[in-house]
Amino acid sequence: MWELRHRGAAARPGGEAASPPREGEAAGGDHETESTSDKETDIDDRYGDLDSRTDSDIPEIPPSLDRTPEILKKALSGLSSRWKNWWIRGILTLTMISLFFLIIYMGSFMLMLLVLSIQVKCFHEIITIGYRVYHSYDLPWFRTLSWYFLLCVNYFFYGETVADYFATFVQREEQLQFLIRYHRFISFALYLAGFCMFVLSLVKKHYRLQFYMFAWTHVTLLITVTQSHLVIQNLFEGMIWFLVPISSVICNDITAYIFGFFFGRTPLIKLSPKKTWEGFIGGFFSTVIFGFIAAYVLSKYQYFVCPVEYRSDVNSFVTECEPSELFQLQSYSLPPFLKAVLRRETVSMYPFQIHSIALSTFASLIGPFGGFFASGFKRAFKIKDFANTIPGHGGIMDRFDCQYLMATFVHVYITSFIRGPNPSKVLQQLLVLQPEQQLNIYKTLKTHLTEKGILQPTLKV
Structure with a gap:
């Protein structure tokens, strides 16, 4: 011994x-x-010695495999790499847009599933980069805890959504009532369990790197889960608040690429050497015009302008309402210089078209900075794309890096300038209350309306 x-x-x-x-x-x-x-x-x-390593010691991630279909490779084999990439990107872009139209036709619920699927895939791509970079260090429980935290955060956010928009449905289900009542406590307990697992997984002389990856996971959650939750919140306000911003970003991405491809000469930013001022300016004007026209077309249909609501009697989402003033044609006086050009005193348009100018302006001027941020991230880890999911485009995150920034702006814009009291949401919250509380609110509201002269006072016998 x-x-x-x-x-x-x-x-x-x-x-x-x-x-x-x-x-x-x-x-x-x-x-x-x-x-x-x-x-x-x-x-x-x-x-x-791991904590003493510098950024230059980070291993390079092997280049992504080319997933371009063989039929496309053969068809484009005679073209230069520049034009080959042009055709691959174009064909795949049209395919994705067609699939997007199909999902829109299938309804709001399918759009929500699409957003959730994109969120999970974006999270997977970013976390995979972290795992590949630090895989040689054999960090204990890194991937398991990352996915666990993703489940916890989604449980919290989507539980809040269920409580807000499905109150009447929840009221009928006893099990759901318990989950909704103690939702935040359950969410906190789940997160706390993951936090304790992380602490228990700490390895001596390896703490700093593990905390790097803990922060990596949480920043990824902030970027993906929080923003996708805001996208769904925007969708509940009306499908038009989902479609116009997203399509504006897509339009800006496509038109900026086209203008840059054919006319680009002046570099825009060092983070993205292929971005040019010509593409940036051309994309801006194209996006504003596109957003204005798209807003005019979509504002005509209740399917796009009505808030998305869950109807428990039909057990499905419905988009039926009397359109608000935002989606009703109004007459506007033209400025003097436009009167002379158009030879008209007034013009009729939907108020939402004015808001679409603000949305498309943000999508074309500020939205691209989400892409520049992603470019800086990729350069830091010496990779070309987040993944190779879509041939010619890279990963899902490569296509949605600007969308997340746009989602936050739209949510802030709605809450700041658009959203007012929502009677249906107030009614749902009232139906969850106890009968005594509902009766007190009824008496208070009746007294208030009587004092204002809206209701006639009840005669006492």
Whole structure:
């Protein structure tokens, strides 16, 4: 036994000798202590110098595989790489737009599933980059905890959505009532369990790197889950608040690429050498015009302008309403210089078209900075694309880097300039209250309306 102890001491940094056993310690306890010490020694030797590594020591991620279909490769084999990429991007873009139109036709619920699927895929792409970069370090539980935190955050956000928009449905289901009532406590408990698992997974002399990856996961959650939740919140306000911003970003991306491809000469930003001022300016004007026209077309249909509501009697989402003033034609006086050009005193248009100018302006001037941010991220880790999911385009995150920034702006814009009291949402909240509380609100509201002269006072016999 003493011989084993001396061997263990020789293996320790500095050659520290193991302390003799305390009185009353059993031989089995000594052996367990020695085994634990030996394991700690191995971990120290393995991870001892990791925190001293610099960014230049980060291994390069191997280039993504080319997933272009063979039929396209053969058809475009005679073209230069520049034109080959043009055709691949164009064909795949038209395919994605066609699929997007199909999902719009299938309704709001399918759009929500699409947003959730994109969120999960974007999270997977970013987390995979972190795992590939630090895979040689064998971080314990990194991927498992990352996906666990994704489930926790989604449970919290979508539980809040269910409580807000499906109150009448929840009221009928006893199990759901319990989950909704204690939703925040359950969400906190789930997150706390993940937090404790992370602390227990910490490895000696490897703490800093593990906290880097803990922060990596949480920033990824902030970018993907929070923004996708805002996208769905915008969708509930009316499909038009979902379609116009998203299509404006898509239009800006396409037209900026076209203008840059054919006319681009002046570099725009060092983070993206292929971006040009010509593409940026051409994309801006094209996007504003597109947003204005799209807003005019979509404002005509209740399917796009009505808030998305869940009807428990038909067990489905419905988009039926009397369109608000925002989506009713109004007459506007033209400025003097336009009167002379158009030879008209007034013009009729939907108020939402004015708001569409603000949305499309943001999509074309500020939205691209989401792409520049993503370009900086990719350069930091020496990769061309987040993934190779879509041939010619890269990963899903490469296509939605600007959309997340746009979603936040639209949500802020709606809450700041558009949204007023929502009677249907107030009614749903009232139906959840206890009968006594509902009766008190009824009496208070009746007294208030009587005092304002809207209701006639009840005659007392």
